[in-house]
Amino acid sequence: MTLWQSFKRLMDPSPTTLNQTFSLGDRGEQPVVEQRSAERLADAQTSAEGVISHIDNLLNAVPEGTKALEEAGDLAASLDQNIERLKTLFRMPANKDLIIREVQIASQPPTRAVVCFMEGLSDKMVINTHILQPLMLLSHLDHHVDGKGEAGETTFTIDTVLQRMLPGNQVTKKYLMDDAAEVLLAGDTVIFFEGARIALDVDTKAPPVRSVGRPQNERTIQGSQDAFVEAWRVNVALVRRRLKDPRVITEILSVGTISRNYIGLMYIDGIASPKLVAEVKRRIDAIKVDIVNDTGVLEQYIEDSPAAFLPGALTTERPDRTAAYLSEGHVAAFVDTSPYALICPVTFWSLLQTAEDYYLRAPYGTMLRYIRMGALLITLMMPSLYIALVNYHHEMIPTELMLFIASAREQVPMPAVAELLLMDTIFELIREAGTRIPSVVGPTIGLVASLILGQAAVEARIVSPVLILIVAVSGLASFAIPNYLIGFGVRLLRFALLLGAATLGFYGLGAGLFVMVLYLAGMRSFGVPYLSPVAPFRGNARDVLHRPPMFQMEKRPTYTHPLDNRRQREVVRKWDPITRTADKGDEPGKGDNS
Amino acid sequence: MNREEGHISLRQGFVLAYTVMVAKLFLQYPEFLVDVGGPAGWLVALVMTGFALLLFLPVVALVRRFPGDGLAAIGERVAGPVLGTLITLVISAWLFVDTAFTVRGFSETFLIAIVPATPPTVLMIVGMLGVAYASYQGLEAMARTAQVLFPLILVGTLVGVIMDLPRADPSRLFPILGHGLPSLVGGGFIMSGMAGEVIILLAFGYAFRDAKAFRSSALLSILLFGLTASFIVAVLIMTFGAPDAAQQPFPMYRLARMIYLGRFVQRMESIIVMLWFFAAAVRVSVTFHACVVSLAGALRLPYYRPLIPVIVVLVISLAMAPEDLIAVLRTDRDWIRPLGIGIILLPALLLVIAMVRKKGGQTHAA
Numbered sequence: 001m002t003l004w005q006s007f008k009r010l011m012d013p014s015p016t017t018l019n020q021t022f023s024l025g026d027r028g029e030q031p032v033v034e035q036r037s038a039e040r041l042a043d044a045q046t047s048a049e050g051v052i053s054h055i056d057n058l059l060n061a062v063p064e065g066t067k068a069l070e071e072a073g074d075l076a077a078s079l080d081q082n083i084e085r086l087k088t089l090f091r092m093p094a095n096k097d098l099i100i101r102e103v104q105i106a107s108q109p110p111t112r113a114v115v116c117f118m119e120g121l122s123d124k125m126v127i128n129t130h131i132l133q134p135l136m137l138l139s140h141l142d143h144h145v146d147g148k149g150e151a152g153e154t155t156f157t158i159d160t161v162l163q164r165m166l167p168g169n170q171v172t173k174k175y176l177m178d179d180a181a182e183v184l185l186a187g188d189t190v191i192f193f194e195g196a197r198i199a200l201d202v203d204t205k206a207p208p209v210r211s212v213g214r215p216q217n218e219r220t221i222q223g224s225q226d227a228f229v230e231a232w233r234v235n236v237a238l239v240r241r242r243l244k245d246p247r248v249i250t251e252i253l254s255v256g257t258i259s260r261n262y263i264g265l266m267y268i269d270g271i272a273s274p275k276l277v278a279e280v281k282r283r284i285d286a287i288k289v290d291i292v293n294d295t296g297v298l299e300q301y302i303e304d305s306p307a308a309f310l311p312g313a314l315t316t317e318r319p320d321r322t323a324a325y326l327s328e329g330h331v332a333a334f335v336d337t338s339p340y341a342l343i344c345p346v347t348f349w350s351l352l353q354t355a356e357d358y359y360l361r362a363p364y365g366t367m368l369r370y371i372r373m374g375a376l377l378i379t380l381m382m383p384s385l386y387i388a389l390v391n392y393h394h395e396m397i398p399t400e401l402m403l404f405i406a407s408a409r410e411q412v413p414m415p416a417v418a419e420l421l422l423m424d425t426i427f428e429l430i431r432e433a434g435t436r437i438p439s440v441v442g443p444t445i446g447l448v449a450s451l452i453l454g455q456a457a458v459e460a461r462i463v464s465p466v467l468i469l470i471v472a473v474s475g476l477a478s479f480a481i482p483n484y485l486i487g488f489g490v491r492l493l494r495f496a497l498l499l500g501a502a503t504l505g506f507y508g509l510g511a512g513l514f515v516m517v518l519y520l521a522g523m524r525s526f527g528v529p530y531l532s533p534v535a536p537f538r539g540n541a542r543d544v545l546h547r548p549p550m551f552q553m554e555k556r557p558t559y560t561h562p563l564d565n566r567r568q569r570e571v572v573r574k575w576d577p578i579t580r581t582a583d584k585g586d587e588p589g590k591g592d593n594s
Numbered sequence: 595m596n597r598e599e600g601h602i603s604l605r606q607g608f609v610l611a612y613t614v615m616v617a618k619l620f621l622q623y624p625e626f627l628v629d630v631g632g633p634a635g636w637l638v639a640l641v642m643t644g645f646a647l648l649l650f651l652p653v654v655a656l657v658r659r660f661p662g663d664g665l666a667a668i669g670e671r672v673a674g675p676v677l678g679t680l681i682t683l684v685i686s687a688w689l690f691v692d693t694a695f696t697v698r699g700f701s702e703t704f705l706i707a708i709v710p711a712t713p714p715t716v717l718m719i720v721g722m723l724g725v726a727y728a729s730y731q732g733l734e735a736m737a738r739t740a741q742v743l744f745p746l747i748l749v750g751t752l753v754g755v756i757m758d759l760p761r762a763d764p765s766r767l768f769p770i771l772g773h774g775l776p777s778l779v780g781g782g783f784i785m786s787g788m789a790g791e792v793i794i795l796l797a798f799g800y801a802f803r804d805a806k807a808f809r810s811s812a813l814l815s816i817l818l819f820g821l822t823a824s825f826i827v828a829v830l831i832m833t834f835g836a837p838d839a840a841q842q843p844f845p846m847y848r849l850a851r852m853i854y855l856g857r858f859v860q861r862m863e864s865i866i867v868m869l870w871f872f873a874a875a876v877r878v879s880v881t882f883h884a885c886v887v888s889l890a891g892a893l894r895l896p897y898y899r900p901l902i903p904v905i906v907v908l909v910i911s912l913a914m915a916p917e918d919l920i921a922v923l924r925t926d927r928d929w930i931r932p933l934g935i936g937i938i939l940l941p942a943l944l945l946v947i948a949m950v951r952k953k954g955g956q957t958h959a960a
Contacts, residue, residue, distance in 0.1 A: 393708065507708055515724050535742045
């Protein structure tokens with residue numbers, strides 16, 4: 001740009017940007033109609049060709065019976081026509097991901113075929129050794145595979161190729177172009193043949209997947225240390241490894257018009273309630289959206305109350321925990337590309353439990369649960385209690401402590417609630433910043449920020465030291481809550497209680513807690529009351545805060561309405577004289593060790 | 595309409611009715627019992643329980659004839675659209691007045707106990723907003739809330755009393771029959787109106803799975819309420835003596851204030867009163883909801899929720915009407931409690947009509 005042009009631009013009063021500056025349409029330009037029309041025309045043409053071909057195939061199949069009708073797809077007999085449709089569908093040549101490799105099958109005479117796969121999603125070694133090599137080099141060894149042409153159309157049998165020439169472990173027939181495109185996008189290889197209205201789909205999936213690692217958010221000292229990864233098939237295998245029962249079912253659903261993501265639905269036939277399974281499937285089937293790429297997104301589409309403060313389904317990264325929930329009659333959903341399983345339904349109490357509760361001895365597990373419950377109450381109520389005490393109910397604080405608090409607050413100009421809100425906001429800021437900044441410096445920054453800010457705030461007499469203690473303890477307690485999502489909910493609800501306590505003391509706090517319990521009592525997760533099995537109370541609701549000994553947990557939770565209620569026999573420790581006598585069916589002295 | 599609210603179990607029915615009745619003990623009712631029976635106030639509570647159980651038996655028999663129906667439906671089926679609706683409206687009106695006076699009573703208690711500088715109107719409005727939300731959520735949510743809060747309510751009820759046991763002097767319970775047998779029995783009968791709120795279970799009759807659950811929850815709640823009241827009144831008399839206990843407008847609050855177990859366990863009344871708030875909230879929510887659903891049933895409204903804001907405004911208005919706390923206490927003692935006996939007897943009238951007109955029957959009973 002010359003000096004004159006720069007000066008002219010500077011002096012020009014009308015435009016804030018030059019006409020040449022790129023814009024996506026905020027200056028009122030019309031969209032490129034011609035381009036859109038051409039694309040739509042091409043799509044319509046491809047669809048029309050498919051429909052015509054489908055009708056043609058159906059008409060041809062009518063004399064051959066029902067099976068032929070079922071197998072009549074929209075693929076044409078012409079290989080070139082099929083490949084052209086595929087190219088249009090995948091927007092080639094702009095799209096470079098689809099690889100189309102034309103080969104000659106070494107039959108007599110040679111038959112044309114096209115091998116298609118997606119770059120990066122398929123295993124090239126398998127394609128080379130299990131598809132291209134047999135078709136191009138080894139097929140001539142088999143004398144049964146002869147293309148015996150008749151009136152120019154090959155009678156090449158797809159079944160022969162499928163059964164004798166493709167050593168892949170999963171090879172299936174595809175009759176529709178959309179089906180072929182779907183498996184291509186999943187990483188399979190599809191082979192089209194000249195003269196055949198059928199394509200063959202060979203399983204060559206090899207998407208980029210990290211190896212099974214350790215849990216990030218649900219770590220335990222005891223218990224297995226493997227966690228889910230982004231490949232749902234791997235995740236299903238991790239669970240299946242723990243449930244070697246043929247009744248364990250994995251159904252495959254697909255959601256998202258663009259993402260076309262696979263949803264793996266796992267449950268145990270004979271234990272999980274068929275109504276629950278049907279309901280989960282119904283809700284997933286109802287999703288009509290372009291993209292679902294995580295369990296968090298799926299959860300929001302299928303949970304009972306998406307606007308609720310607490311989660312409507314349990315997300316876990318632990319295969320052992322998923323297996324345990326499946327064995328209790330829950331349903332697990334895996335979203336491909338998400339390293340979490342979604343357990344349906346969930347109860348409030350299960351959000352406070354961890355896998356380790358069961359791996360430790362009963363007293364330890366119980367102790368941990370009470371600690372977590374205490375942490376929940378501290379996080380939720382401690383700031384509100386402090387505000388209620390110092391603002392309204394001084395008489396409850398012992399005199400010496402009251403004097404100390406009063407002297408500490410004497411030089412602080414702000415009201416206690418303002419102090420608390422300020423420090424709570426700073427704490428949330430540090431927490432969020434600690435999550436986002438790079439992991440190497442994250443903890444250091446968090447520590448430095450909290451120490452320096454806390455000390456500086458006290459020295460600047462903006463807040464009192466007691467309040468720092470309150471915020472720090474309630475913040476620390478929030479980290480003891482095992483579920484990440486409920487932690488968010490509790491932090492939000494804490495502010496509501498704070499508002500109640502700040503305006504009406506214990507009255508406001510009591511009102512807030514009452515409304516909160518009402519709110520939870522009204523919630524449901526897949527038809528199960530959120531506070532089950534405490535309210536409504538179920539007979540075998542012992543495994544809530546208290547963790548009973550393993551041998552006493554004889555029945556599955558009834559809130560999932562399992563088809564088979566009992567998970568172990570009444571007396572499993574038959575050799576133990578104390579528990580054995582409790583079994584009326586066994587007489588003393590007739591145990592295993594008698 | 596009401597069937598969409600789901601079901602409540604025997605346990606939930608018990609918790610609801612017990613909480614509704616026991617919450618009154620935080621107000622002036624222990625004083626009423628001591629006033630009637632003197633040192634034998636605790637015996638009056640037991641006699642009252644016996645009469646309340648007897649008076650409620652016809653209600654149980656009525657529900658056995660019409661399992662799965664609530665007050666409004668039973669009234670209409672038994673006594674027709676005019677008389678049946680009238681009976682339902684009368685009971686709804688009593689529940690409405692009871693709710694309003696309870697709101698005022700508890701507001702005064704909280705005002706004295708924990709937030710003395712706050713206008714009572716603010717407390718009433720805040721409390722009624724919670725009640726409106728509870729009614730909006732419905733009976734199932736309310737029953738579950740009562741179930742979750744029940745241990746806290748029990749703690750709030752009993753801890754204050756038990757922690758004052760070191761100050762109790764059993765000799766103050768003598769003479770054992772107080773003002774004499776006639777006042778014991780007569781007073782017990784008059785005070786049986788204290789259990790009048792158990793009528794809420796009839797209003798929610800549609801939510802019980804069977805008549806057996808209704809019967810058990812109703813009778814058990816009356817029985818345990820009577821025992822609790824008797825225990826509290828006994829401790830009250832043993833602590834203050836009958837003459838002093840009969841002059842206490844909020845005897846439980848005074849008991850709570852007296853807790854002194856070492857330097858750190860004292861002045862616990864604020865915490866205990868907060869636990870009472872839960873009982874009060876459950877009580878007012880339940881009586882309010884019973885009033886609203888019965889009214890909706892009597893007026894044949896397909897949904898009860900539109901009535902909630904209307905009744906909330908009316909309850910707050912009526913609650914603000916009495917001039918002072920004394921007026922509230924007098925109205926409750928002289929009008930609402932005695933009418934409570936009539937409220938329990940109205941279903942007995944329905945039972946008689948049902949028997950005469952041969953409506954309903956044992957065939958449906960569980």
